Amino acid sequence: xxxxWRLLAxxxxxxxxxxxxxxxxxxxxxxxxIQLLLFGYAINFDVRGxxxxxxxxxxxxxxxxxxxxxxxxQVLGKIRQAGTDRELRELMQRxxxxxxxxxxxxxxxxxxEGTRAAMQIVVDGSQPALENVAAGLANIPxxxxxxxxxxxxxxxxxxxxxxxxxxxxxxxxxxxxxILTMTMVIFTASAIVRxxxxxxxxxxxxxxxxxAELMAGKLLPYVAIGLIQTTLVITLGWFxxxxxxxxxxxxxxxxxxxxxxxxxxxxxxxxxxxxxxxQAMQMxxxxxxxxxxxxxxxxxxxxxxxxxxxxxxVLPLTHFNEIIRGIVLRGAALTDMRSEVLKLLAFLAVMLTxxxxxFHKRLD
Amino acid sequence: xxxxxxxxxLARRFGTTWAVDGIDLDVPHAQIYGFLGPNGSGxxxxxxxxxxxxxxxxxxxxxxxxxVPRESEIVRRKMGYxxxxxxxxxxxxxxxxxxxxxxxxxxxxxxxxxxxADRLRNYDLEVIAKxxxxxxxxxxxxxxxxxxxxxxxxxxxxxxxxxSAVDPQSRRxxxxxxxxxxxxxxxxxxxxxxxxxxxxxxxxxxLDRGRVAAEGEPKVxxxxxxxxxxxISNADFEAARRALASVAAVRSIAQLGNRLRVLLPRSTVxxxxxxxxxxxxxxxxxxxxxxxxSLEDVFVAATRLREDxxxxxRAA
Numbered sequence: 025x026x027x028x029w030r031l032l033a034x035x036x037x038x039x040x041x042x043x044x045x046x047x048x049x050x051x052x053x054x055x056x057x058i059q060l061l062l063f064g065y066a067i068n069f070d071v072r073g074x075x076x077x078x079x080x081x082x083x084x085x086x087x088x089x090x091x092x093x094x095x096x097x098q099v100l101g102k103i104r105q106a107g108t109d110r111e112l113r114e115l116m117q118r119x120x121x122x123x124x125x126x127x128x129x130x131x132x133x134x135x136x137e138g139t140r141a142a143m144q145i146v147v148d149g150s151q152p153a154l155e156n157v158a159a160g161l162a163n164i165p166x167x168x169x170x171x172x173x174x175x176x177x178x179x180x181x182x183x184x185x186x187x188x189x190x191x192x193x194x195x196x197x198x199x200x201x202x203i204l205t206m207t208m209v210i211f212t213a214s215a216i217v218r219x220x221x222x223x224x225x226x227x228x229x230x231x232x233x234x235x236a237e238l239m240a241g242k243l244l245p246y247v248a249i250g251l252i253q254t255t256l257v258i259t260l261g262w263f264x265x266x267x268x269x270x271x272x273x274x275x276x277x278x279x280x281x282x283x284x285x286x287x288x289x290x291x292x293x294x295x296x297x298x299x300x301x302x303q304a305m306q307m308x309x310x311x312x313x314x315x316x317x318x319x320x321x322x323x324x325x326x327x328x329x330x331x332x333x334x335x336x337x338v339l340p341l342t343h344f345n346e347i348i349r350g351i352v353l354r355g356a357a358l359t360d361m362r363s364e365v366l367k368l369l370a371f372l373a374v375m376l377t378x379x380x381x382x383f384h385k386r387l388d
Numbered sequence: 389x390x391x392x393x394x395x396x397x398l399a400r401r402f403g404t405t406w407a408v409d410g411i412d413l414d415v416p417h418a419q420i421y422g423f424l425g426p427n428g429s430g431x432x433x434x435x436x437x438x439x440x441x442x443x444x445x446x447x448x449x450x451x452x453x454x455x456v457p458r459e460s461e462i463v464r465r466k467m468g469y470x471x472x473x474x475x476x477x478x479x480x481x482x483x484x485x486x487x488x489x490x491x492x493x494x495x496x497x498x499x500x501x502x503x504x505a506d507r508l509r510n511y512d513l514e515v516i517a518k519x520x521x522x523x524x525x526x527x528x529x530x531x532x533x534x535x536x537x538x539x540x541x542x543x544x545x546x547x548x549x550x551x552s553a554v555d556p557q558s559r560r561x562x563x564x565x566x567x568x569x570x571x572x573x574x575x576x577x578x579x580x581x582x583x584x585x586x587x588x589x590x591x592x593x594x595l596d597r598g599r600v601a602a603e604g605e606p607k608v609x610x611x612x613x614x615x616x617x618x619x620i621s622n623a624d625f626e627a628a629r630r631a632l633a634s635v636a637a638v639r640s641i642a643q644l645g646n647r648l649r650v651l652l653p654r655s656t657v658x659x660x661x662x663x664x665x666x667x668x669x670x671x672x673x674x675x676x677x678x679x680x681x682s683l684e685d686v687f688v689a690a691t692r693l694r695e696d697x698x699x700x701x702r703a704a
Contacts, residue, residue: 026494033491037480044479227475230439231492232465385460387441 030233034241038215042245048211052249056203056256063195064265073101077121079112080105081129090127090143094161112146122148196261197352198321200254201344204280205287205315208250212291213304215242221300229385239383243288250284251277258352270355279351279358282368283344289375290340296382315341343367390417392544392575393438398447399598400433407433409598410447415577415591420570422589423579424687430598431579432472435548438577439469452543463544465493468537472548474529478522482513482532485521486539493540507535511565527558534565538574545569547578551585563588583684592683594690601690606683613681615639615689616659620648623667623674631666638663640688651689 042048080087095103104121106112115121124146128134134142145161216239219225228238258276261267269276290311298304316322318332319341328336336342343364350356358365393415400408408430415421423431436442438449440460449456451463476485486507490500508514511531516524521532530550537545547566551559563585566576578589586592587606594602594609602609620628628648632638637659640651652659660678667674681689 030492030494033488037477037484037488040484041477041479222478223471223473223475224477226441226471226473227469228492230441230464230467230469231489232461232494233492385440386443386457387436388443 027234027237031237031241031244034233034238035244038242038245052207052253053256055207056253057260059203059206060196060199060257060260060264063199064261074099074123075121076100076103077106077112077115077124078103079107079109079124079126082127082131084132086135087127087131090131091125094125097161099161116146116148119148193265193267193353194349196257196265196267197348198345199261200257200280200348201283201319201341202316202321203253203257204250204284204344205312205341207253208246208284208287209291209294209311210305210308211249212243212246212288213294213298213308214301215246216292216295217298217301217304220295226387229387235380235383235385239292239379243292246288247281247284250287251280254280254284267352269352271351271357275356275358276348276351279344279347279365282365282372283340283347286340286344286368286372286375289372289379292379293375293382296379315339318342320345337367338371340368340371343371391415392417392452393421393577394448394450395434395438396448398434398437398449399445400430400437400442401445406445406598408437408444411593411595411598411600413593413600415575417575418570418573419590420566420576420578420588422586422592423577423595424581424583424586424592424683425579425595426581426691428597429595431595432548433598434595435469435546435577435579439467439546440464465540466542467544467546468540468542470533470537470545470547470550472552474521474533476521476529476533476536479520481518481520482524483508483517485532486536489536489539495540503539503541507539511535526553527555527561530554530558530562531565534562538569543573543575545574545576545578547576549579549581551580551582559585583682583687586687587683594687596691602686606686609686610681610683613686613689614654615651615681615685616654616656617679617681617685618650618652618659618663619677619679620650620663620667621646621675623648628667628674631669632663635662635666642688649685651685 078091080091091103094100100123104115106115106124109126112121112124112126116124126144126146128140128142128144131142134140216225219228233241254277258269262269291308294304294307294311298307314335318328318336319339320336321341346364347358347361347368350361351358391414393413395411395413398408398411398413399406407428411430411434413434423434425431433442437444438451438456440457440463443457452466454463456463477488480488483504486504487500490503495503508517511534513528513532513535516528521529524532530553534547534550537547551562554562559582566578570576578585580586589606591604592602592606592609593600604612620632625643625648629641632641632648632650637652637656638650639653642649650663652662656662660676664674664676667676
């Protein structure tokens with residue numbers, strides 16, 4: 025049992041030191057809060073009210089109905105009519121219109137023949153996300169099935185689990201993982217490297233404390249911090265953005281615990297490589313950026329190239345995003361997502377093995 | 389007399405440089421054994437190899453009957469180590485640091501309380517027990533570090549330049565504590581670059597560029613010095629220096645106040661006469677006499693420093 029006492033002694037020391045480090049305490053609470061507010065309020069993947077210019081060269085009842093239908097999607101905002109091609113181009117150049125719709129003079133014949141495009145959508149490529157909007161517009165059934173007259177009622181698209189298509193609903197659970205990645209990896213990496221920098225480690229490794237006791241003792245407080253941050257994000261998400269947890273809390277916390285362990289093990293590995301806190305920070309950021317960009321937090325996973333998808337499979341955040349979205353939004357249980365859980369466990373095992381292999385109670 | 393530490397042909401290379409290049413050591417039990425040498429002479433590297441922190445490139449080490457680094461873990465329970473840099477935690481108080489070290493060494497509650505109370509008293513730490521270690525003076529830090537290193541009552545203490553950032557009075561007090569520990573049977577290995585500290589050691593190894601340049605009891609080292617020491621006083625030192633520099637046998641000239649201390653090889657015939665003759669050309673008033681060697685002379689002779697080098701021992 026002596027090993028447990030030594031481990032707890034290391035953990036208690038870490039907590040005591042942390043409690044005296046006011047800035048770090050502030051960051052533990054501040055990072056999740058600020059991030060959630062920033063991302064929750066600022067990021068909006070939904071595009072609505074795009075200013076539009078229409079050049080209707082046909083001026084028939086069909087062309088007016090086409091424009092009307094597109095306007096009804098709410099994606100298009102203010103619609104300006106352009107008289108000539110040149111006028112249309114000027115509208116776009118000035119930025120008064122980000123999307124332009126050009127309807128051919130012989131639109132009825134083209135629709136009837138179904139071989140040539142009856143309508144052209146011009147997108148301002150300098151604006152992000154508009155291309156997707158155009159693709160969405162082009163997919164509206166009345167245009168795709170160009171040979172047939174538009175149906176009386178447009179096909180209804182139903183979005184399950186997030187009916188209002190609110191970004192916050194997608195952001196809150198995903199942000200939980202991003203915040204944990206940020207704090208867990210950076211905190212652990214620097215907590216151990218700091219002791220190396222200050223010379224504490226040289227003393228510690230000449231004591232009977234074993235590598236495993238030392239590491240576990242140092243990581244334990246951060247597990248608790250990770251769970252506190254998870255609670256903070258989920259609670260704030262609920263109260264500020266109205267994102268309730270559909271699944272069971274025990275599943276949520278178990279999933280979070282697994283992800284925290286995986287992130288800590290990565291931080292641990294970094295700490296065995298980095299010689300200074302500055303290096304540790306750089307390495308943490310190198311792992312953080314792909315996590316944010318490639319885990320499906322920012323961009324849909326399916327849209328990424330095969331290589332990127334492969335890299336994303338290595339990132340723990342990819343799997344945690346699946347887990348937490350499942351639990352929070354779809355009400356899934358942890359047992360429904362065995363493959364993600366197994367992948368996280370595998371990541372944890374590999375990182376811990378590497379870290380243990382690299383961490384010697386020696387200076388060289 | 390039993391031996392606490394044995395090293396044979398101990399060597400360590402960093403890249404292409406040999407920090408320690410074939411050292412033989414026999415550190416006797418319950419004595420203070422000193423490593424004297426300038427910065428970069430291999431003192432710290434040797435100590436780190438003895439406590440298993442660095443793996444030797446070559447050679448063998450036996451500490452308290454155990455082979456190091458293979459059995460470092462066993463040795464670590466019987467050994468205390470004080471690093472060159474203060475390595476306890478600045479943001480913990482004196483008491484918290486001691487308590488943590490007790491727990492790391494697995495001492496039970498009763499022993500813990502006894503030992504901490506004893507160390508606080510013995511090392512004059514009672515008044516600053518609640519103070520954070522980061523706010524302590526150099527002397528207080530050294531006392532705390534020594535108290536922490538002795539909590540588990542080790543048989544062997546390795547101290548790496550323990551007094552380099554401490555005022556003379558604190559150094560004296562610190563050495564008092566070391567002798568008290570030796571009296572109770574502790575073996576102490578201490579590295580230093582202070583001559584007065586080296587003189588206090590029971591035995592001494594003078595390290596120079598990774599090798600043992602001289603080894604033995606300080607008194608014996610001074611008696612058996614491989615040089616003749618001549619003191620010159622009452623002279624124009626600038627002129628005398630110039631005159632002495634032309635004498636081929638002169639190994640080192642150092643000024644101590646209003647005297648010049650000159651080292652010549654032991655084999656020099658009539659050294660005093662030789663120097664008198666050299667000085668006579670310039671100035672007949674100089675007094676020249678052969679004197680007994682000090683430890684500093686031993687150090688200079690052993691490390692073969694040249695006259696224009698900075699005088700070792702007093703430099704930080």
